[in-house]
Amino acid sequence: MPTTAARLSVFTESVIRGTTRLANQYGAINLSQGFPDFDPPETLLSGLERAARGPNHQYAVTWGAPAFRKALAGKISRFTGLDVDADQHLVVTCGSTEAMMVAMMTACNPGDKVIVFSPFYENYAADAILSGAEPIYVPLHPPGFGFDEDDLAKAFAQKPKAIVVCNPSNPSGKVFTREELLTILKYAEQYDTWVITDEPYEHIVYAPHEHVYFNTLPGAFERTITCNSLSKTYSITGWRLGYVHAPASVIAQARKVHDFLTVGAAAPLQDAAVGALELPMSYYEELTTIYTKKRDLFLEILRGTGLPFTEPQGAYYVMVDITELGFPDDTAASEWLIKEIGVAGVPGSSFFREPVKNLIRFHFAKREETLRAAGERLGALAVRANAGR
Structure with a gap:
């Protein structure tokens, strides 16, 4: 064998x-x-009932149903202040799990290095390895799970192709401060590194901490590949609806990876979830x-x-x-x-x-x-x- x-x-x-x-x-x-x-939320349950009797039971557009992408672009713009083009900046995936794999395979070549903060959600190292890349680790120190800038500098000195930032973080519950994110951005710019963020807990943050979207930092958008999902915010982990948000040139490549990984996310569930993305503040x-x-x-x-x-x-x-x-x-x-x-x-x-x-x-x-x-x-x-x- x-x-x-x-x-x-x-x-x-x-x-x-x-x-x-x-x-x-x-x-x-x-x-x-x-x-x-x-x-x-009730809007998802009623949307699911409606979608079950609707016409959307065949393939949606590979990178996401138009109505879903439009609602998603509006929701992202509302919270980030960024101008999000539903046709150019998004690809809808089967959860943030696929989004991370798409991001990693889009950013990295075999043999590249990827920085991962430790502790880390177990998929990140596996995603890098499956992409042919090598994970290198920077420790986060309890109780606040901050990083030592010297450790980060040493990791960046290895000239990684990407760094993964989970914010808020699974498993530690760490919320990165603006100053910490700016430090990461400083080194990412110095070494021309992609920043892959995973942000499914964006709305689950406890005072006085605040979530800062990495791609909203000055000069960060063009090197940021944001991964996210609806799973945690709307309590639908089984629906497997996620997305990648990035510059148009990156999304054009990410769509190729996504197409050959899964073809597309479930069409009826995208239809059913539009109402949730339009919920009020x-x-x-x-x-x-x-x-x-x-x-x-x-x-x-x-x-x-x-x-x-x-x-x-x-x-x-x-x-x-x-x-x-x-x-x-x-x-x-x-x-x-x-x-x-x-x-x-x-x-x-x-x-x-x-x-x-x-x-x-x-x-x-x-x-x-x-x-x-x-x-x-x-x-x-x-x-x-x-x-x-």
């Missing part, structure tokens, strides 16, 4: 999805894979309020366990230090939490280049009753932690 591609031996399957399967097997409350257990304000309450509730639950954690600035994840539970590593702790406590979290080591094995990532994109039920189970951690002292 012929051998499979050598590059596939460099990374594993998704640890997040594997944790979800284990949670399902043992009936644990799933705080690992980041999806809500509540319905999306009050929707996004309420979204922030809702997630702030969920964060506060879950952090209160974690304080009851006595385990240290990092308070997220954005997104809906919390990194919890499980050192005091006495396990040899985070994988063993995660499996025990699922099988014995009934709550699933992701081993933090799957997000780090460094040998970090004392963290578990939980998410709180759940109904209040779900979080409280998880809290009742997690209460047992305080007993175990105290016994280990």
Whole structure:
């Protein structure tokens, strides 16, 4: 039998999805894979019902249905202030996952280097490797998960073709400040590097932190490839609607990659989602309020366990230090939490280049009753932690 591609031996399957399967097997409350257990906005539900009876059941335009792209361009313009041409600046993808792969393959040649901040969402390194590029890592330092400029300068000195910036960040909840982004831009300009941003949590940011769109920084638009999705903002992770936003010359190339990867995103779902993109500002304000309450509730639950954690600035994840539970590593702790406590979290080591094995990532994109039920189970951690002292 012929051998499979050598590059596939460099990374594993998704640890997040594997944790979800284990949670399902043992009936644990799933705080690992980041999806809500509540319905999306009514405008999406009614739009879906309408689309099911509509005519759009065949291929849409490969790079996105015109009505969807028009609504998407309007929404992006509203929040960024940029002039977005729906026909020139956008390609609609199957979620931000495909958007990132399209961006990476559009920007990079085999043998190029790509900077990735660590901890990182597990797809980023895999995307680089699958594109034939080599990831190089810059550590983010807790508790604020900022970077050391010397580390960044050393990484850029290797002349990378691109840098990936997830903002707000999964898994750390880091929100990059304007000053930090300007520092990244300074080096990107110096070394003529693409900046690939992943921004699906753009509207889930906690005061006093603010989300800054990288492509709105002075001189940044022409070197920025923005990836995003509707998944988190509208609670539709299963719809797989994402997009790439970039200069027209970049999108012309990105559309080729997208066409041969997936042909196009689901036509009925694009039709159904137009109304969501036209929701008023009050929707996004309420979204922030809702997630702030969920964060506060879950952090209160974690304080009851006595385990240290990092308070997220954005997104809906919390990194919890499980050192005091006495396990040899985070994988063993995660499996025990699922099988014995009934709550699933992701081993933090799957997000780090460094040998970090004392963290578990939980998410709180759940109904209040779900979080409280998880809290009742997690209460047992305080007993175990105290016994280990």
